[in-house]
Amino acid sequence: MHIPDGYLSPSTCAVLYAGASPFWFVALRRLRQRLQTRLVPRVSLFAAFSFVVMMFNIPLPGGTTGHAVGVALATIVLGPSASILAISTALVIQAFFFGDGGITALGANCFNMAIVGSLVAFPVYRAVAGRAPLESARRVVAAGLAGYAAINASALLTALEFGIQPLLFRDASGAPLYCPYPISIAVPAMMLGHLTIAGIAELVLTGGVVAFLQRTDVTLLAATAGRRVPSSADGAVVGAAGSLRPLWILLGILLVLTPVGLLAGGVAWGEWRASAYADPAARQAISTASLDHAPPSVPPGGLGRLASVWTAPLPDYAPPFLRSPAVGYVLSAMFGAGLVVLAVTGLTALLRLRQRSGSANDTVNP
Amino acid sequence: MERAVSAEAGAAGGGWMQRLDPRVKLAGILSLIAAVAVSHRADVIAALLAVGVALAIASRVPLSTLISSVWLAAVGFSCALAVPAIFLTPGRAVATLPLLGWPITAQGLTSASYLVLRVAAAATFGFLLVFTTRWSHVLKALRAFKLPVVFVVVLAMTYRYILLLLEAAHDMFLARRSRTVGRLAGVERRRLVTQSVGVLLAKSLHLSSEVFLAMQARGFRGEVYLLDDFAMARADWLALASFAAVSAAAVWAGR
Numbered sequence: 335m336h337i338p339d340g341y342l343s344p345s346t347c348a349v350l351y352a353g354a355s356p357f358w359f360v361a362l363r364r365l366r367q368r369l370q371t372r373l374v375p376r377v378s379l380f381a382a383f384s385f386v387v388m389m390f391n392i393p394l395p396g397g398t399t400g401h402a403v404g405v406a407l408a409t410i411v412l413g414p415s416a417s418i419l420a421i422s423t424a425l426v427i428q429a430f431f432f433g434d435g436g437i438t439a440l441g442a443n444c445f446n447m448a449i450v451g452s453l454v455a456f457p458v459y460r461a462v463a464g465r466a467p468l469e470s471a472r473r474v475v476a477a478g479l480a481g482y483a484a485i486n487a488s489a490l491l492t493a494l495e496f497g498i499q500p501l502l503f504r505d506a507s508g509a510p511l512y513c514p515y516p517i518s519i520a521v522p523a524m525m526l527g528h529l530t531i532a533g534i535a536e537l538v539l540t541g542g543v544v545a546f547l548q549r550t551d552v553t554l555l556a557a558t559a560g561r562r563v564p565s566s567a568d569g570a571v572v573g574a575a576g577s578l579r580p581l582w583i584l585l586g587i588l589l590v591l592t593p594v595g596l597l598a599g600g601v602a603w604g605e606w607r608a609s610a611y612a613d614p615a616a617r618q619a620i621s622t623a624s625l626d627h628a629p630p631s632v633p634p635g636g637l638g639r640l641a642s643v644w645t646a647p648l649p650d651y652a653p654p655f656l657r658s659p660a661v662g663y664v665l666s667a668m669f670g671a672g673l674v675v676l677a678v679t680g681l682t683a684l685l686r687l688r689q690r691s692g693s694a695n696d697t698v699n700p
Numbered sequence: 701m702e703r704a705v706s707a708e709a710g711a712a713g714g715g716w717m718q719r720l721d722p723r724v725k726l727a728g729i730l731s732l733i734a735a736v737a738v739s740h741r742a743d744v745i746a747a748l749l750a751v752g753v754a755l756a757i758a759s760r761v762p763l764s765t766l767i768s769s770v771w772l773a774a775v776g777f778s779c780a781l782a783v784p785a786i787f788l789t790p791g792r793a794v795a796t797l798p799l800l801g802w803p804i805t806a807q808g809l810t811s812a813s814y815l816v817l818r819v820a821a822a823a824t825f826g827f828l829l830v831f832t833t834r835w836s837h838v839l840k841a842l843r844a845f846k847l848p849v850v851f852v853v854v855l856a857m858t859y860r861y862i863l864l865l866l867e868a869a870h871d872m873f874l875a876r877r878s879r880t881v882g883r884l885a886g887v888e889r890r891r892l893v894t895q896s897v898g899v900l901l902a903k904s905l906h907l908s909s910e911v912f913l914a915m916q917a918r919g920f921r922g923e924v925y926l927l928d929d930f931a932m933a934r935a936d937w938l939a940l941a942s943f944a945a946v947s948a949a950a951v952w953a954g955r
Contacts, residue, residue: 339819375857375909379861383900383904393889423858430838437730508807509811547898554902
């Protein structure tokens with residue numbers, strides 16, 4: 335998951351540094367307001383803890399082992415703002431000192447793991463846990479699912495970042511300059527490992543540690559539990575995680591801005607249709623893009639045969655009902671990047687609605 | 701932890717880079733890494749890698765350490781990752797893999813070489829920075845580049861407590877292992893790891909309260925002051941100019 339230097343183009347890295355910085359700024363300001371002088375030791379110690387946890391080998395069912403990031407655990411104990419800062423700090427030290435993750439890709443790694451991981455883990459945990467008591471088994475399940483969702487959202491984002499590289503950055507001969515695998519290869523390759531091994535490692539770690547904390551020091555789970563969550567330890571506990579709205583608004587703005595980087599003119603080198611070989615205008619475009627080498631008069635046989643095998647649900651990234659390919663391209667990019675976020679938001683809203691109707695019933699029939 | 705100790709020992713060595721001002725080293729290495737990322741030509745990236753190896757030799761960094769710590773891990777992983785690209789990247793076929801009949805494309809070979817050379821060069825420069833500079837000096841140099849002071853202090857404190865918590869984790873596992881006979885079942889091993897992480901979490905939060913009290917006892921009011929006592933010598937200016945020249949030349953040649 336830690337992207338090394340050389341896999342992402344400088345412009346992608348710059349965009350992700352720029353995308354991560356407002357989250358760091360907002361998280362730092364919120365923590366300063368809440369922790370004041372306690373900020374430095376609290377974030378430092380938790381960053382050190384996160385770093386050490388990333389080195390643990392988690393034994394998984396089936397005899398294999400996996401590493402976890404611990405982002406959901408950090409979010410559940412400290413809240414999303416502190417988690418963003420603590421995991422980012424751990425990633426900075428890993429990149430600079432241990433060469434784990436690149437220095438140019440540091441913004442991308444922080445964005446994928448610390449920011450998106452925390453912002454996915456928190457609503458999933460809150461939605462699944464609901465108003466269950468701090469000691470309930472439901473919270474263990476919620477924590478495990480939060481870990482699983484967070485790590486997979488981060489992996490999906492990483493895969494999308496890898497996948498757009500060959501689309502946008504090629505040299506004169508058409509060779510990809512950075513990560514050579516398109517989305518169709520990068521996403522399955524990344525998700526296979528994360529939906530199974532890494533996801534389960536995160537699930538085992540987060541659920542297991544929350545279960546352990548329930549038995550030993552349940553107050554550590556109180557900060558992000560939400561308002562009026564009952565606990566047998568000290569009656570009612572009031573949550574203090576604060577609203578996530580500013581962070582969500584930032585993520586929304588970035589989501590809207592994402593496709594702007596994709597709006598390059600023309601067709602990517604080597605991604606011509608079989609029909610383009612017969613069209614004079616398209617032939618001229620291919621020739622110009624290929625250092626004035628004229629394309630063959632007929633499309634390569636393999637291209638002609640295979641072109642009709644698979645029609646993507648969003649061909650050319652544009653839904654079929656849209657007239658303008660540019661608008662479709664933008665919408666498709668937003669659709670891809672926002673899928674996970676929308677799913678999480680929908681789930682949260684649904685569960686909140688159910689909780690509300692449950693509490694209304696309680697009032698009517700006490 | 702071993703790497704941290706060896707890096708501190710390396711930083712004390714008398715090589716060329718060890719003698720430079722940490723700010724020059726940080727700016728120089730970052731500009732070289734940026735040049736590696738920006739360059740669009742494999743031969744230019746290979747030349748930058750050669751510059752990295754030359755700097756390592758001039759700074760008395762053992763090449764065996766460079767190979768075992770950097771190249772085997774980072775470059776080995778990227779090589780494995782780059783191999784399928786040789787066959788999967790569309791382009792002009794230059795050869796065919798015997799038995800399987802997969803076409804090896806020129807574009808695939810070029811793309812794989814971009815990836816491996818970039819990872820090797822950037823990882824070498826990153827390693828050079830850390831191996832020839834004390835961590836405290838890297839942090840001070842970051843401060844010179846206008847990074848917020850609170851972030852620099854958090855980084856310094858994190859690094860210091862990583863070593864402590866690693867030792868605590870190591871001791872916990874050693875204590876448990878010394879009391880365990882035979883082999884634990886999978887469920888038991890998972891429980892052991894999650895319990896250790898839970899204890900470590902409680903320890904870190906407890907420690908953060910203690911550190912805070914200690915800071916308050918010494919008059920901490922949320923403001924941080926750092927002692928910046930770096931001074932640029934003539935050799936540093938010369939080195940800065942050399943780093944800038946090499947990076948600019950690489951960017952120009954690799955455009």
